[in-house]
Amino acid sequence: AGTTAGITAGFVGAVGTTPLIRLNSLSELTGCEILGKAEFMNPGGSVKDRAARGLVEDAEQRGELGPGGTVVDGTAGNTGIGLAHVCRARGYRCLIVMPDNQSADKYDTIRALGAELEVVRAVPYADPNHYQKVARRRAAAIPGAFWANQSDNVANRDAHVATTGPEIWGDTDGRIDAFVTSSGTGGTLGGVARFLKAQRAGVLTVLADPQGSSLYHYVRRGVLEPCGPGAITEGGGSGRVTANFDGAPIDDALCISDAEAVHHTYRLVRDEGLWLGASSGVNVAGAVRVARRLGPGHVIVTILCDTGAKYRPRLYDPGWLEQKGLAAYADGCASFPELVSS
Numbered sequence: 001a002g003t004t005a006g007i008t009a010g011f012v013g014a015v016g017t018t019p020l021i022r023l024n025s026l027s028e029l030t031g032c033e034i035l036g037k038a039e040f041m042n043p044g045g046s047v048k049d050r051a052a053r054g055l056v057e058d059a060e061q062r063g064e065l066g067p068g069g070t071v072v073d074g075t076a077g078n079t080g081i082g083l084a085h086v087c088r089a090r091g092y093r094c095l096i097v098m099p100d101n102q103s104a105d106k107y108d109t110i111r112a113l114g115a116e117l118e119v120v121r122a123v124p125y126a127d128p129n130h131y132q133k134v135a136r137r138r139a140a141a142i143p144g145a146f147w148a149n150q151s152d153n154v155a156n157r158d159a160h161v162a163t164t165g166p167e168i169w170g171d172t173d174g175r176i177d178a179f180v181t182s183s184g185t186g187g188t189l190g191g192v193a194r195f196l197k198a199q200r201a202g203v204l205t206v207l208a209d210p211q212g213s214s215l216y217h218y219v220r221r222g223v224l225e226p227c228g229p230g231a232i233t234e235g236g237g238s239g240r241v242t243a244n245f246d247g248a249p250i251d252d253a254l255c256i257s258d259a260e261a262v263h264h265t266y267r268l269v270r271d272e273g274l275w276l277g278a279s280s281g282v283n284v285a286g287a288v289r290v291a292r293r294l295g296p297g298h299v300i301v302t303i304l305c306d307t308g309a310k311y312r313p314r315l316y317d318p319g320w321l322e323q324k325g326l327a328a329y330a331d332g333c334a335s336f337p338e339l340v341s342s
Contacts, residue, residue: 011089014043015053016163020171020301025271026288031296034287036304037168040276044085045078046306047164051187052082054159055148056090065146070095073148074135076184077106078306083148084113095142097135099123105310125240151185152243160191168192168301169199177298178204180286182256182279183215184238186245188303197249204294207253208286208302210261210279214239219253227255232262232315232324233278260285262329265308265315270331275308278315 008014020035027034039047059065070093071083080096087094094115099122110117120131139147150156179196183189193205209216211228215238218224265281268274287302314320321327
């Protein structure tokens with residue numbers, strides 16, 4: 001919370017209250033108001049700042065984390081960056097465990113913030129050496145350490161019930177017709193969907209699931225099964241139902257291909273001047289599909305998760321895109337009509 005008007009209480013006080021940005025080109029294309037919640041404007045650079053603050057504050061309030069304590073978590077990157085910021089601001093030691101398939105910029109950022117970083121081999125969640133399970137063991141071995149457990153600690157979801165959802169509702173004056181976003185831990189979608197449905201049950205809530213994730217089929221058919229091969233999206237999607245995702249009031253799901261994600265990520269640069277990560281491309285692709293389904297005149301909100309800076313050596317490298325067979329979609333001009341598989 002802030003102190004007085006225009007002055008915030010340090011890093012933690014600056015988290016949240018991000019603006020909604022009208023995506024002009026896509027709004028004009030669809031006849032809907034497509035609005036992106038600018039979570040990249042949080043002080044740590046991503047939507048995960050909200051989860052980091054919520055997890056730490058909840059642990060403090062419950063007495064699990066005290067002065068000089070240690071915060072440990074397993075993360076694909078952005079929550080680790082958020083936790084590193086919050087721990088610095090609060091005076092805690094921070095240990096982050098990450099898989100070895102993330103961008104080097106994420107590792108460098110976490111180290112630069114003074115957090116300890118352990119990089120482990122990327123393995124399926126069922127493997128005992130999955131990064132989240134390694135983090136759990138590391139926390140258990142440190143006296144008084146707090147395992148943030150971002151996927152299954154519902155303080156993550158509750159942070160979005162308390163902040164992100166009310167901000168979206170207030171900034172649209174309650175005129176929102178649909179909310180569309182991807183899900184990693186399930187905190188953002190689970191929390192915002194709960195809040196919006198409590199305000200008006202008719203608000204459509206839709207999961208935009210990157211290819212390779214299993215939540216699309218889970219929402220559609222109740223079965224955890226990947227919708228296509230592994231995706232390029234770092235930290236997006238999931239192969240399991242987390243506590244934050246479980247029970248979320250989600251009406252529908254869309255499977256977003258890598259080609260769509262790259263197309264919309266580059267289109268955001270070309271047409272809107274927004275340099276963002278691929279998860280934002282997934283979200284915007286989902287918002288466009290929902291807009292086409294609903295027809296003109298509707299208000300659709302999605303999440304602009306983080307900046308493109310962390311992904312420059314991959315997503316914004318022509319050679320890498322060529323290697324992945326995605327270079328043709330990077331001019332932002334590809335055509336994706338409604339017939340794209342849903």
